[in-house]
Amino acid sequence: MTDSEHILVVDDHPDIRDAMARYLKEHGYRVTTADRAATARQALETSAIDLVVLDIMMPGEDGLSLCRDLRATTNLPVILLTAMAEETDRIVGLEMGADDYVTKPFNPRELLARIKAVLRRTATLPPAAGGPPGQCYRFGDWLFDPQTQALTGGGGQGEAVALSTGESLLLGVFLRHPGRVLNRDQLLDLTRGRTAQLFDRAIDNQVSRLRKKVEKDARNPEFIKTHWGGGYSFAAPVEIVER
Numbered sequence: 001m002t003d004s005e006h007i008l009v010v011d012d013h014p015d016i017r018d019a020m021a022r023y024l025k026e027h028g029y030r031v032t033t034a035d036r037a038a039t040a041r042q043a044l045e046t047s048a049i050d051l052v053v054l055d056i057m058m059p060g061e062d063g064l065s066l067c068r069d070l071r072a073t074t075n076l077p078v079i080l081l082t083a084m085a086e087e088t089d090r091i092v093g094l095e096m097g098a099d100d101y102v103t104k105p106f107n108p109r110e111l112l113a114r115i116k117a118v119l120r121r122t123a124t125l126p127p128a129a130g131g132p133p134g135q136c137y138r139f140g141d142w143l144f145d146p147q148t149q150a151l152t153g154g155g156g157q158g159e160a161v162a163l164s165t166g167e168s169l170l171l172g173v174f175l176r177h178p179g180r181v182l183n184r185d186q187l188l189d190l191t192r193g194r195t196a197q198l199f200d201r202a203i204d205n206q207v208s209r210l211r212k213k214v215e216k217d218a219r220n221p222e223f224i225k226t227h228w229g230g231g232y233s234f235a236a237p238v239e240i241v242e243r
Helices: 014-026 037-046 063-073 087-095 108-124 165-176 184-191 196-214
Strands: 006-010 030-034 051-055 078-083 100-104 135-139 142-145 150-152 224-227 231-234 239-242
Touching: 006 014, 006 037, 014 030, 014 108, 030 037, 037 051, 037 063, 051 063, 051 108, 063 078, 063 165, 078 108, 087 196, 100 108, 142 165, 165 184, 165 196, 165 231, 184 196, 184 231, 196 224
Parallel strands: 006 030, 006 051, 051 078, 078 100
Antiparallel strands: 135 142, 135 239, 142 150, 224 231
């Protein structure tokens, strides 16, 4: 860990926020705090942030909304703070692309360990969707550009379909490994390096959402096949084309 790593702590409870900031500073991190999403956005615009610790339950714009926007516009790692009983919020947050979560009340040592693990992981990850610049993938009637995360129908001439960062990462993995059965562990490693024990349901939900966007019939998929007990595979031929 280097002293250049800058953590943004976003929580509307001053006692929790200040305690986290104090503990992280004691362990060598630079810390900026925010009491709500609007303040966090200002900090992100004016500071070089390396990781965001983000409370889900906040007045006004909540943490899930901010997490979704961060995933759509940045590659910043996000750790969510959630209430013990709010399993739905945790799942939704992971679907939106959060890198990890910590449930309240938590031991500061656990938060510190998770921050270190996420920073190590993100520092060694390859580019989000892979592939040399200018290289696109054609499958069926779709054209996917991993650099811009653009998915267009009509062989690249039709209407664009919006993909979340998580969906783009997952599609990129499938297109780089057509015909290969990939289990959840492999999909997680190839997208964000997470641990399947915690995040396998997030992968299943991402696959479901991706199918709804690329398949004519998501219940009878042509491209992304399920292998019960084994994982998923991309069944259609994939052509690499230059942009």
